[in-house]
Amino acid sequence: MDKSGERLDVSGRTGRVRRAVAGANPPSTAAPGGSAPVGAALIGSHYVARRWMLVSKAARPFIHLLCLHRNSAAEVRQAGQAIVLTGPALIWLPAGSAEYLEISAGATAELLQLRTGVWHRFLPPSAEPAYLALEGAAGIMTLPVEPDLVTTMSRSIGAIASEIASPTRSGAGSIMSAELTLCVLRFWRLFAANNDQDEQGSSAEILSRFRRLLEERYHQHLRVSDYANLLGITADRLHSLCSRELQRSPSELIQQRVVKEAATRLEAGTAAVKQVAFALGFKDTAYFSRFFRKHTGEAPGMWRRRVAARARAGRSRPMLNFADWP
Incomplete structure (x- = not known):
């Protein structure tokens, strides 16, 4: 998906690499190495192989989803070993997981490029469990997979490519979001079915996803049940996992994340307490002050003054009575 996408011919008795005719392969609809969170490439049949170096600086931040058609083959290289892929299949390549992707001569495929930590912005909240x-x-x-599913996925990727190529058309963003959501949900369904439920929902994985979700949503004041729904588990299971593994309940972790952010903002800036409260999703400054005092023992204004006094005296900042997640 970056400029390293060399079109290579690995055939012939000598095994020498030969460049293909320029422009023979449809180009990616996202600028190679650009900052766009989503890109798409339609890879038509050609008489030479084509290769994308996935460890390049431009490609490394991206996840790649390959839709490989029937009677098509590809190869990825991971840790010095070549892995041969045959269609019909869907292949998920996490960022940095492979050295290169090579589409064999005569193969047809579609390739989605998703920038890690950013591409979820195109998904609706209902798709968040799949994203996480x-x-x-x-x-x-x-x-x-069955050939029909490959055909369905290829149409969605083709539609995404079309909308990226003409971003000013009416509804381009909405159409791309809808097609990307369908692609992700279809693959997630296969991913979930292909893994044992307990394995897919291991303690470490759930807690990691919970932390990532909390980092994105702490200012929205979601309930524990809301986080559990987004994670695809029950509130009781989330409570059990947090209490057992972290010795804190989910609600404590949620509240402590808000307090940590409040303390950071109070220490770092000169914004009024009311502005800090509003930025953290509190509509009532008095309630924010009570909330902060409950967890720190001091009102927000007093906390700020004490931190400033300690800094002037060359002393360390006061410590909160809870630690970050392991």
């Missing part, structure tokens, strides 16, 4: 599960996937996943 797939964003956290550590290894390459190859899922053989």
Whole structure:
């Protein structure tokens, strides 16, 4: 998906690499190495192989989802070993998981490029469990599928490519969001079904996803049940996991994250307490003050003055009575 996408011919008795005719392959609809959170490439059949170096500076921040058609083949190289892929299949390549992706001569495929930590902005809240599960996937996943599903996925990727190519058309963003959501949810369904439920929902994974979700949503004051729904588990299970593994309840972790942010903002800036409260989702300054005092023992204004006094005296800042997550 970056400029390293060399079109290579690995055929011939000598095995020498030969460049293909320029422009023979449809270009990516996202600028190579650009900051766009989503890109798409339509890879038509050609008489030479084509390769994308996934460890390049431009490609490394991106997840790649490959839709490989029937009677098509590809290869990825991971830790010095070549892995051969055959269609029909859907392949998920986490960022930095492979050295290169090579589409074989004669193969047809579609390729989605998703910038880690950013591409979820195109998804609706209902797709957040899928995003959290797939964003956290550590290894390459190859899922053989029926040809009809490949065809369906390829149409969605083609539609995404079309909208990226003409971003000023009416509804381009909405259409791209809808098609990307369908792609992600279809793959997530396969991913979830392909893993044992307990394995897919291991304690470490759930807590990691909970922390990532909390970092994105702490200012929205969601309930524990809301986080549990986004994680695809019950509130009781989330409470049990947090209490057992972190010795704190989910509600304590949520509140402590808000307090930590409040303390940071009070220490670092000169914004009024009312502004800090509003920025953290509190509509009532008095309630924010009571909330902060409950967890720190001091009102927000007093906390700020004490931190400033300690700084002037060359002393360390007062410590909160809870630690960050392990």
